[in-house]
Amino acid sequence: MLLSFCSWRKIVIDIYLLLQIVQPALHVLINLVCPPPSISNKPSVTAQGQQSASAGMDVRDRNVDRIISDRPLLANQGDGAVAPTATSSLSQAATSGLVGDRRISLGVGAGCAGLAAQLEQGYRLAREAVRANNGIKVLLHLLQPRIYSSPSSLDCLRALACRVLLGLARDDTIAQILTKLQVNFLSSFLSVFKF
């Protein structure tokens, strides 16, 4: 009986050690698929207004070059096939409050013109690679309720998995997959029942 208890205790310790592996792995995935918040979050309305007031038209044109969008926003999709113009993309950056945002903005006077496009291309490749290697399944598996670890470490892992999923959801196809899988329902279920 004592021997059995010791062996089971060793298994539990091993699980705890394995969870220490999952966390840095998720951090790596976050770096691969999520742009840093400083360049992907929407600029505040006041900051945007100050920029447009102080900067001239040529500066604005340069800023447009550095803001790229891999797809039109969902709000525009309902309006029909209206391609977003350069000036409308600036206003959309201020109004959309999606996951970070779907565009990378390096700001005025930062980087060269194609740098944002290059960054977005890198993130797109990473998203495709993660999806091709069953990444969505792995991440959704991490969201499932488990009982073999402490609730705090589980919450940490779930938060990291959600962050990777949010980075993946910047892609149209993956966003639709996650919508069909009703991940939002699962996350609200977890938060209500505190698994």
Add this chain to the structure above:
Amino acid sequence: MERYLHDLLQYALGVLHIITLVPNSRKMIVNATLSNDRLGIAVILDAANIASSFVDPEVNKFILSSTVLLAPSCC
């Protein structure tokens, strides 16, 4: 040996965490292929999935049935 490999894996992932902050190296890691013809991203995903592959229903059953669990720091 097992603990050594575990620490090695943890440190390697820590290094990858830092390296992937640089855009150029990020692309290299995404496109990397190991000597056993596995993609680098697949290995990282395996590391993220390592806990679920380890735990089997017997462990869950044990933890459910046991009333005393020692914290790993006590061991």
